[in-house]
Amino acid sequence: MDTQTNDDSLFLLCVSQVMLVGDSGVGKTCLLVRFKDGAFLAGSFISTVGIDFRNKVMSIDAVKVKLQIWDTAGQERFRSVTHAYYRDAHALLLLYDVTNKASFDNIRAWLTEIHEYAQQDVVVMLLGNKADSTHNRVVKREEGEKLAKEFGVPFMETSAKSGLNVELAFTAVAKELKHRTMKEPDEPKFQLQEYVDKEMRTVGCCSS
Numbered sequence: 001m002d003t004q005t006n007d008d009s010l011f012l013l014c015v016s017q018v019m020l021v022g023d024s025g026v027g028k029t030c031l032l033v034r035f036k037d038g039a040f041l042a043g044s045f046i047s048t049v050g051i052d053f054r055n056k057v058m059s060i061d062a063v064k065v066k067l068q069i070w071d072t073a074g075q076e077r078f079r080s081v082t083h084a085y086y087r088d089a090h091a092l093l094l095l096y097d098v099t100n101k102a103s104f105d106n107i108r109a110w111l112t113e114i115h116e117y118a119q120q121d122v123v124v125m126l127l128g129n130k131a132d133s134t135h136n137r138v139v140k141r142e143e144g145e146k147l148a149k150e151f152g153v154p155f156m157e158t159s160a161k162s163g164l165n166v167e168l169a170f171t172a173v174a175k176e177l178k179h180r181t182m183k184e185p186d187e188p189k190f191q192l193q194e195y196v197d198k199e200m201r202t203v204g205c206c207s208s
């Protein structure tokens, strides 16, 4: 999947805001660092304070899409900061940690909050992160799929550590946002979950 570019000849289509949300420690910062720098932040866990952001330009179907990615703090005490950013977000990547049941149980509360503060047509994708941690896993993939179906949002498991599906998650969101901006009147709607499922089948579900 060739989605990164430094090619200035491509037309810069749009700047889209993508927000990473979910409980503290689910791996939001690590997912962003993996996507942006291709590295994993091993070692001690430094909680995000307030909000941080990084930009990445992707080439989507020969068009440049600039993602401005906001990494929010999962800690409760920063929740009012996060609320202030929801309404400007075009897409939300909502993470839980497959080794932490509470972070999965809290997804319903996160979705309620998203419903309350974000734009009605915001793109939401549910991500079960730390899928590399097979021994410590307490949330099955099927449980994530079921919850996502219940709320009508696309879903996949990721690993910031191994790189599993990280590029795919951001690419899928960028494609959806590009499609919304550039869609021809008679062009069919971009089917995000179908795209994700097809890509996972093509690359054997586990590419970095």
Ligand SMILES: Nc1nc2c(ncn2[C@@H]2O[C@H](COP(=O)(O)OP(=O)(O)OP(=O)(O)O)[C@@H](O)[C@H]2O)c(=O)[nH]1
Residues within 6 Å of the ligand: 022, 023, 024, 025, 026, 027, 028, 029, 030, 031, 041, 042, 043, 044, 045, 046, 047, 048, 049, 072, 073, 074, 075, 129, 130, 131, 132, 133, 158, 159, 160, 161, 162
């Ligand atoms: N095994 C494994 N560990 C991970 C993964 N992603 C993150 N971690 C670890 O989980 C811990 C928390 O990661 P962060 O990315 O800082 O979590 P966060 O969601 O940004 O946390 P807040 O900033 O407090 O909201 C760190 O110790 C990471 O090394 C992953 O995919 N696999």
